[in-house]
Amino acid sequence: MTTTAPPRRPRKDAEANRAGILRAAATTLAVDPSASIDQIARAAGLTRRALYGHFDDRQALLGELIAAGAQRFNAIAASVDDPHPPLALARLTASLWTAAAHVQVAAALALDEARVEQTATALAPLRRTLAAIVRAGQDDGSLRTDMAAPTLARLIEETARGIVTRVDAASPVATSLAVRAVLSIAGLSWREGDALVSAHPELLGES
Amino acid sequence: MTTTAPPRRPRKDAEANRAGILRAAATTLAVDPSASIDQIARAAGLTRRALYGHFDDRQALLGELIAAGAQRFNAIAASVDDPHPPLALARLTASLWTAAAHVQVAAALALDEARVEQTATALAPLRRTLAAIVRAGQDDGSLRTDMAAPTLARLIEETARGIVTRVDAASPVATSLAVRAVLSIAGLSWREGDALVSAHPELLGES
C-alpha cells in the first residue's frame, strides 16, 4: 500500500503575505476604488499570480475585506453607549472615525455598486445601534423630530460616509469636523455641538 | 470646370437625435455613472455606431454634458440673492435641487474621478456664490464660525451632493429634506431650519 503522505503545516510566511494583501488592498482601494488586482498585488510586494494563490478571485478578496472591516465597525458600535443620545452619537462618530481614519474600510465604504448589498448586511449591527440612538434622541427631544427616524438615520450615515471618503483624514481637525457635522445633521445648533465637543475632550484625544 | 456642389442644410432630425443622446446620457449616467456608450445609445433609441456620428468619443459626450449642466447650475446660482445668508442658502439649495431633481446633472456630479477637474472649473461660479454666502453668514453671525469658511463651503457642497446622488429625488419631501440638511450643516438648529422653511413656503412649492 502507499505510505500515507506526511502532513505538513502551512508556511507561516504565507499567512503573513495573505494579511499583507488585505492591507494593501485596503490602502489601495481607498485611493482608487476600482484599482486592478495587479495594482493591489504590487502594493503588497507580490505578483498578480501569487495573489490568486491566496484568493480565488476578486470577489473573494473584496468579500474578506468588507467582512473584516464591518466586523471592526460593528464591534465599535457595540461598545458605544451613553444615556445622552447626542453624546452617544458623538462617541460613535469619533470612534468610527479613528478606526477608519486613514484607510482600513474607507475602501469598503466607497466600493462599487456591485457590493452594496453585501456591505449592507455586514453593517447591519452598526445600523441597529444608530437606529436605537436616533429613536432615543427623538423620544427625549435631544435630536430633531422634523423627519422620520429611518430618514434621519440614513442621513446621518450618508453624511458620515461622505466625510470619511471625501475629506482627507490626515488633518488633525478631521475628527472634530466629522463629529460636528454629524451633530449638526442630527439637529443640534453649531453652538450646542461646539459645547458638547468642548465638554468632552476625550472624544478627540485618543490614540 | 466642375460644377460647384449644391450645399444642403443638415437634417433637423439629426439635431433632435443629438439632443436625445444628451438626455439619455444624463438619465443613464445618473443611475450608473460608468454606463457604456452602448447603453446610452440604446437609451436614446439609436445605435452605438450612430452615436459616434454625433460625438467624437466618450470625452466629447461627457464634456458637453458637464458643460450644459454646469451652465444651468451657474445661472441658478447667479439668480439667487437674499440679504439673510441662511435664507440665501436655502433658496440656492431648493433651486438647484428642483433643477437637478430627477436627472440632468446628477450624472455630472457623480462622474468618475477622471473628470473632477473639468467639473471643478465648470462649476467655479456656483462655488463663488456659495463662498460669498458663507462669508456673509459668518460675518453677521447667522452661520457657524467653528470652522474656516472654505471648509464650511466644502462641507455644504459635499452634503448637498451626497443628498442629490444618494436620496431618490422622486419623493415629494426630498426638497425639504435637502434644504433642512444644508441649513443644519450650516449651523442652524433643526428648529431654526424648520422655522425658516415654514416661513417661506415658496422655497418648496414651485414647478
Add this chain to the structure above:
DNA sequence: AATAACTTGCACATCAGTGTGCAGTTTCTT
C-alpha cells in the same frame, strides 16, 4: 424623383483587466 444626410449592421483592431496553466526558482519546515 433625385440626392444628400442620416442610420443600421457588421467586421475589425485595440486595449485593459481577469483568471488559469505550467515550468522553474526561492524559501520555509522537518
Add this chain to the structure above:
DNA sequence: AAGAAACTGCACACTGATGTGCAAGTTATT
C-alpha cells in the same frame, strides 16, 4: 539535506468596452 509550500515569469484564453471602416438601407430635403 530533502521535500513541500510558496513565489515568479511567462503564455494563454476570455471578456467587455472603445473607436473606426464600409456597404446597404432609410428618411428628410430640394
